[in-house]
Amino acid sequence: MLPPRYFALIPAAxxxxxxxxxxxxxYASLAGKAMLRHVLDTxxxxxxxxxxxxVVSGDDGYIDDTIRDDATSAGPALAGxxxxxxxxxxxxxxxxxxxxxxxRPQLADDDxxxxxxxxxxxxxxxxxxxxxxxxxxxEVGGLLALPVVDTLKRGDSEQRACATVPRVGLWAAQTPQxxxxxxxxxxxxxxxxxxxxxxxxxxxxxxxxxxxxxxxNMKVTLPGDLALAELYLKECND
Ligand SMILES: Nc1ccn([C@@H]2O[C@H](COP(=O)(O)OP(=O)(O)OP(=O)(O)O)[C@@H](O)[C@H]2O)c(=O)n1
Ligand SMILES: C[C@](O)(CO)[C@H](O)COP(=O)(O)O
Numbered sequence: 001m002l003p004p005r006y007f008a009l010i011p012a013a014x015x016x017x018x019x020x021x022x023x024x025x026x027y028a029s030l031a032g033k034a035m036l037r038h039v040l041d042t043x044x045x046x047x048x049x050x051x052x053x054x055v056v057s058g059d060d061g062y063i064d065d066t067i068r069d070d071a072t073s074a075g076p077a078l079a080g081x082x083x084x085x086x087x088x089x090x091x092x093x094x095x096x097x098x099x100x101x102x103x104r105p106q107l108a109d110d111d112x113x114x115x116x117x118x119x120x121x122x123x124x125x126x127x128x129x130x131x132x133x134x135x136x137x138x139e140v141g142g143l144l145a146l147p148v149v150d151t152l153k154r155g156d157s158e159q160r161a162c163a164t165v166p167r168v169g170l171w172a173a174q175t176p177q178x179x180x181x182x183x184x185x186x187x188x189x190x191x192x193x194x195x196x197x198x199x200x201x202x203x204x205x206x207x208x209x210x211x212x213x214x215x216x217n218m219k220v221t222l223p224g225d226l227a228l229a230e231l232y233l234k235e236c237n238d
Contacts, residue, residue, distance in 0.1 A: 004180070005111045006132065007103065008043040008052040011095040012036050012118035013060070013088020018221050025220060026118035027062045030230050033074070034066050035220060038121035038233075040082055041075030043114075046125055048132060051106070052081060054118070055099040057088035093194055100185045109182030112136070115197050116176040122216035122232050123176070131178055134211040141179035142209030143198050144217060145171040173198060174213040 016025030026036040033041075036054070043052040056063045063084055069077045087098040096115055103113070114131070116123060127144060135142040152165040177197040179187070187200035194200045198208045216232035218225065 004108075004136075005050040006048050007107060007111060007113050007181075008049050008176070009096060009099045009103065009113050009115045010036070010039055010043075010052065010054040010118050011088075011092050011099065011115065012054050012063075013057040013095045014092065014119070016119075019223060019225075021223075023062065024057075024060075025226075027066060028220070028226055030121050030220075030226060031233050034062075035121040035229075036063075036118040037066050037075065039116060039118055039123060040067065040078055042123050042125060042128070043116075044078050044081040045076040046128055048128070049114075051083065053083050053085055053099050053103055055085045055088055055095045055102075058086050060086065060088070092196075093188055093192070093200070096197065097185070097188050100181065100188070103181070107181045109180065111181045112141075112178055113181050113184055114176035114178045115184075117219055119220045120175055120217050121220065122214070122218060122229055122236070124214075124216065124237070126237075127214055127217055128176065131176055131211050135178050135209055138209050140206045140208050141177070141183065141198075141201060142211050143177040143196075144174040144213030145210045146174065146213050146215070147171050171210050174217050174219070177208070179208075 012026045019025040027034045043049045067078045069079055085099050085102040089095040089098050131144055148167045148170040152167050153161040154163040156162040173196055187204050191200040191203040201208050216236040220229050
């Protein structure tokens, strides 16, 4: 019986509407290369990751240049380490599901899949190590997340604070979210209205493990996030 392997699945088929850029934010440049290339380089260089699949939209015109290995690419060669799946869906969930379907011929049900947002360029090898070490023997799976430290307010329709939400026990989910292929595919097929993989697994009555992540692994969502993410990338080694 071969031990389970680890695969990365990168949903990268979004349009970046909240970023308001003229092109999808996963191709925005950060410290000299596209956000998506940072993510692909991290997984391609990681010894534990067997292969990486990136899901992009069918009409994506940027991916070929982004994955090209040439004299200017400072990171590891991606050739043979990355498969592009040109089958993005209307939602992140659908893109991930389409990616899982494309992965089917190469994966066994008990192989691990680490689903990571292309919009989180600050993922480090150390964070991948931390997640794998914490989850590899877990019956369910798990995800990187950060305990909420701010006081949370619920706002009303007039943007007035109408309640304080107790923050004890609240975590802000990050990615990668790491689940076995068979469970993840079944969970996502069963749960239509979820924003992340852990939510689909929770809907099955299971409890994913929460693993402390890092601020450098922030999701680039709004225009100001790009500069902050670059600062974390350069200054934060967590
Ligand atoms: N239909 C979609 C929507 C999102 N994503 C990916 O899911 C990740 C996290 O999603 P988000 O930050 O919401 O990205 P966008 O959907 O592009 O942003 P927005 O909601 O502002 O349009 C991103 O890497 C994005 O490319 C995807 O693969 N397919
Ligand atoms: C998966 C995720 O990054 C966890 O916080 C988040 O749910 C993605 O949400 P988005 O609206 O697709 O950015």
